[in-house]
Amino acid sequence: MDETLDGVIIGSGHNSLACAVHLAAQGWKVGVFERAAEPGGAVKTGEYTLPGFRHDWAAMNLSLFAGSAFFKQYGDELGQNGLSFAPASDCFSSVFPDGTWLGVSNDLETTAKRIEALSAEDAKAWRDLTSAFPAMADPLVGLLGSPAKKRAFAYILYKEWRKSGTGGVLDLTRFLMSSPRAWLNETFVSPKVRALLAAWGMHLDFAPDIAGGALFPYLEGMANQAFGMVLGQGGAGSAISAMTAVLEARGGSVTCNAEVARILVENGDATGIELADGRKIMARNAVIANVAPKALLQLAGETGDARYDTGLKKFAHAPGTMMIHLAVDDLPDWQAGPDLKKFAYVHLAPDVDQMARTYAQAQAGLLPDEPVIVCGQPTVVDPSRAPEGKHVLWLQVRMAPGDIKGDAAGQITAKDWETAAEPFAERALDILERYAPGTRSKILSRHIVTPAMLEADNPNLVGGDQICGSHHLTQHFMFRPVRGFADGSTPVGNLFHTGAAVWPGAGTGAGPGYLLAQKLAG
Template sequence: MYDADFIIIGSGHNGLTTALMLAREGYKVLVLERSKLPGGAAKTSEVTIKGFRHDLFATNIGLFLGSPIYKEMGKQLHEKGLEVVIADKPFASAFPDGDVVRVYMDKLKTLNEFARQSLKDAESWKQLLAYFEQVSPYLMSLSQKEMPSWPLVREVYKLYRNVGRDGVLDLVKMLLSTSRQFTESWFESEKIKSLFIPWGFHLDYAPDVAGGAMFPFLEVPLDYKNGMALAKGGISNMINAMVSLLESMGGKVELGRQVEQILLENGRAVGVILGDGQKVYAQHAVIANIHPSQLIEKLVPVEALPSIYVQKARKFQNGPGTMMIHMALDGPLKWNASEDLSQFCYVHICPYTSDVAQTYTDALNQRLPASPMLVIGQQSAVDSSRAPEGKHTLWVQVRALPYRPKSDALDLIHPDTWENIKEQYAERVIDKISHYAPDIKQKILSACTMSPADLVKENPNLVGGDSVGGSHQLQQNYLFRPIPGRSKYDTPIEGLYLVGASTWPGAGLNATSGYLLAKRLLRKNFKRKKQLESVH
């Protein structure tokens, strides 16, 4: 009767992580993916010109390389084709006066960048790095624990023993701070502050949103220490290695298979109904690598769920939308700020804290920002396999935008559907880049603009064009992600679980929710197996 032990809806990296963990233990696993490409928001495609390989959304795999699944299966993934390239010039922030602040893996070069802006800030940078070395091992470990759980409590106790009560309180105070408060407590230069601010905005933490200090505090030193990691040839190569390894273990990944409904029997998830009407059954569980709204609006009848759960799921908040612009270039950009800026993996153009704050206010008020924050990815400078010889790719993430614009901060674009205005707004973005890299318009061979609405078409889990699977602000993070009381990936329906960016610990290629759920399911099924053996 059963087609699989476990059915996984969606082939995002967390779903594949769960699948790998279960398949390794001998379980029959079936992954069903609606798209013709696996990976969810981790896909590579030639969307401009043949031979130019663009990561459509996610690109940085640093968190994946630090994940438990990579530690356990990294060697096998490399045997299946995963190759990693490391940018020793990870990121920089450029400014309209032609200046730039760069972070290198080189200790002296980076320190000199801080010292150019402020000798005091150079000293603060050294102190911040020392503090990071003291507490980051515990913070990184905490982010890989179930929330809540006894392992998490034990890790907090280790932190307490290391830094003491006052140290823990100081750390909690910092992590509850806004990113503006964090930068102002450490640095005096506006440009140095602007080096940190964009990282919080990646996760919907505008400069004045509480809790925004965490990601900048971790990401900047991590990139400085480890560089920025990419999958050679595109992020799809990482996903393809996961799929290949899964299939070698007996698991299956079926593409172009739309799940229309989750089958329920006596209040338990027992399988799925596909778009062609076919029913596929799971003996142990159905795991959905999806956004909570997809569950309650599409896959499960509302009446099958407790009303309080439905109410909370409907209140799940998405962050503002994102636009992606992919370009095939005739050569590297020539940046005003410095000759070597074309070699950096990321260049942030905010440019200042106040600009990011204004962009966020505009987006929340459904106004097209006059000057949005830009994340410029120059992956082909690090990985030459992504473009023909002498050519380059450009990956531009535009943060943040309203999903349904009602006005324009410059009163130049008449509010309309994104399909009708996306190219106009893309021109605004390219114009902004041209102030920093004047030759960009001459270098563009072809471009592909993906509006917030296009993100949803490509991947329904990017609800509202939010590229990070839902806001990570404090009221919807940690214990409260995705729904208070459901932070361990379970749902009110027995045998139905959620993983992915909408669950703890959130967005980024961290592979954590998939790993933690798999460990939980393996413990549960091991206990069940022992019980059955004792009966017989």
């Protein structure tokens, strides 16, 4: 006999679980179905190298989760079910070829004095930005946390108009349309300060010259300055474990090794799902798919709305990422100075022009000659992730093409990730070795995760795209994933879309899932 639930959710990423928890809290009987052997999608933690060394598979930074509306409502329950945070006061830094570094710590004067050593003008600009951040954060956070409705966005702009007048609204709009380079050039003099912040754009598909990208370096810089960075104690997967436990305590369920073969649609309405083993799970109220846009059409078939279907088929993905998980005997000996051992993130992205070149190469299908390296040092703030005295390093290699057409350096001839993985990983480790000599000798074990492996593990990460779709202006805000459907609705009755491909997009803030649950159940 077929099982019947109020809500059926495809995929067990953090957006799915946030959605399920809220629906269950509103009295829905909810089931989450996951093709993989464990829940979490890109947010999970495992011993990928050696026993006792715990690595975050993809996402590491839980600052957005800790500051989210979902956590504000359910934080106590999550804490009771094992979620705790490891705060980092020394948040992120960048190293430079001349042997210097620059970093943001959760103390204004500490950060400002570092900047002042480069430029007194930039130090003043940093203090001014920090002072203005609470007022600036109000419309920005309101915008990013609002349902994707014209009325909601209009209300936020109206509030800003009441506060700062027409000029203020125009300034805000101009900022939201600015590229990282444009805003950084206007704001700072030092190329090193610009590079320090521009590196954050590369986390979210915003190379230096992409319109609309200034928001993210600004928010990361100011939020880390104001609040610090937050990691999950024991790994980012602790958030998934806690959400799963809260859901089950409220009567919901997560079923793994349960691949969905198709979404059942009858008379224009979604009625349930059919699993690969033939089981059917029926839904009284909603079928919710946390999948990449093209996959939604594959599961549900053509919706009858040609514009929507075409939008999903043409949905653009960002370049991929390679992950390198390292179990190490000790932290890197950074040539720029031992203070770098205190930072959660060290960016090896020393130049804005280099970042632009790297992005262009990856977009052209080339393995970049100088990829951006994000070196996470989580055991600095959470020693529980490794045996006593040992450490893990979390390396993101950005950008990397999903489909390889060539090598920008002319050295790697492989066109498939199975054979390109080792030489490209060696290129990344060469860069790390350049800034921290002797790091290779500290490696006890390593695990390479290519873009192809990321997609095989989680089909939402198309071509290794960890953010499930470009966030460029033509595919963000009201246009994510398709104009008119940024609230998670679809042309099919009772079928809804969530996850990073839906407004407000990627990150660990659980906004798409939580907003959809509020839309469905209040």
